[in-house]
Amino acid sequence: MPSETMMLPNSQKSGQSTSGSEWEGETSMPILFSQNELSDLIRDLNLSKKGSELLASRLKEKNLLAPTVIITTYRTRESELLQFFSENEELVYCNDIAKLLLDMGLEEYNPTEWRLFIDSCKRSLKCVLLHNGNKYASIPIAHSTKLKEEYEI
Missing domain, CATH: 1.10.10 (Arc Repressor Mutant, subunit A)
Structure with a gap:
């Protein structure tokens, strides 16, 4: 004998009524x-x-x-942030990190709370500031598609 139970969505299990007091007084206004x-x-x-x-x-x-x-x-x-960046032939970089962070909502900029992270690959070089406590998102401060990360020995 096949089951005569109808499957209902999770919000309306059999035996539950949508006309109960939990729905009374709610408005459909978004x-x-x-x-x-x-x-x-x-x-x-x-x-x-x-x-x-x-x-x-x-x-x-x-x-x-x-x-x-x-x-x-x-x-x-992005227009509000453009004032904090400069560009030369090979690099776009932040020209005032403290003012950039303050403009982005940081109450106070303390350089000792941040570290510089440099990432490079064959096609680009990127520099970001990382907060030591990971309280804030990374802040991009430089980018180039022409420069490569190099170390002098």
Whole structure:
């Protein structure tokens, strides 16, 4: 005799009712994303500029963004940080590490709390600052596709 039990999703096991008191009083009104909340989500998802704008556009289509949210703000999100970087023929580098870190939200820059990490391969050279306690994310401070890591003996 085949089983007559119907499989239900985990949220509705047989014998459970969705009309109980746990559902009473809940609203179906969505909570809208503010600009800061959207920016946090974009950072958490590690989205590119194009991906950021696409996500914001789709959320706006579904009326899930607060009216004050500006979708196109992600097109120029690097412009505030450009002042801290310089470029010569072979290298792009940070010209003021202390001000960069303060601008990124660090309360105080103490150089002894950071270490320099240099990574190179056949195609590029990259330098980042790493926080000694891993309290902060790595901070890229130099990059080159022309220079190679070399050691003098």
